[in-house]
Amino acid sequence: MAAKQAFEESGYLPTRVADIVKRAGLAHGSFYHYFDSKEDIFRELAAVADAQLNAPMQQIILDPNSDMSPTERIRKSTYRYLDAYRREARLLGVIEEVSRYDEYLREARDKRVRHHLEELTESIRKLQGRGLADPTLDPRLVSAVLGSITARFPEVWLVQNLVECSLDEAVEYITKVFVNTLRLEP
Numbered sequence: 672m673a674a675k676q677a678f679e680e681s682g683y684l685p686t687r688v689a690d691i692v693k694r695a696g697l698a699h700g701s702f703y704h705y706f707d708s709k710e711d712i713f714r715e716l717a718a719v720a721d722a723q724l725n726a727p728m729q730q731i732i733l734d735p736n737s738d739m740s741p742t743e744r745i746r747k748s749t750y751r752y753l754d755a756y757r758r759e760a761r762l763l764g765v766i767e768e769v770s771r772y773d774e775y776l777r778e779a780r781d782k783r784v785r786h787h788l789e790e791l792t793e794s795i796r797k798l799q800g801r802g803l804a805d806p807t808l809d810p811r812l813v814s815a816v817l818g819s820i821t822a823r824f825p826e827v828w829l830v831q832n833l834v835e836c837s838l839d840e841a842v843e844y845i846t847k848v849f850v851n852t853l854r855l856e857p
Contacts, residue, residue: 672695673691673692673694673695673696674686674691674694674695674712674713674716675716675762676694677690677691677694678713678716678762678765679761679762679765682765682768683713683765683768683769686709687709688702688708688709691709691712710773710775713769714775714776714779716762716766717766717769717776717779718779720759720762720763720766721779721783723755723759724752724755724756724759724763725783725787726751726755727747727748727749727751727752727755728748728752728787728790728791730748730751731744731747731748731751732744732745732748732790732791732794733790733794741798741803741804741853741855742846742850742855745845745846745849745850746842746843746846749821749841749842749845749846749849750838750842752821752825753825753838753841753842753845754838756825756829757825757829757838760825760829760830761830763825763826763829763830764826764830764831767826767830784818784822787818788811788814788815788818791814791817791818792810792811792814793810794814795808795810795813795814795853796810798853798855802856803855803856804853804854804855804856805853805854808852808853813852813853816852817848817849817852820845820848821845824841824845825841828841
């Protein structure tokens, strides 16, 4: 928690291990018992944040036992994703910034994006196969478009503060974009 707060308040580059241990009330050597470096703890924080953001995809969209409609799944998972992003927006802004120059984080992000594209592509194929989504859409291309909207919008809204809306409005608009783009059948 101390490292997260330090990175959120000061950013990545200005934060030092000394700042983290002081905030945590630990001896300097205690830090190195658990982590090798500032980069190491930051990468762990990034992995935890990523897992929180990914949970709705796994727990709602891809749940084979769900009886929710595709639209309900999209709405619920979008809400959970945006709510998690909102709670972690300050840290996620720092992570995004660092991923532009940290090769490890950039590769991790790219791997995560590729994985999500594959999952979303397969989900769209299944909807098309069941006659619930527009069969003329290329699932891979539409998953990249919709995935980009979902990934980039929260940063524009919650980190850069370029858009003003409520969580409920954001959820409804993203849901409408998915439903309308895929031409989901009820």
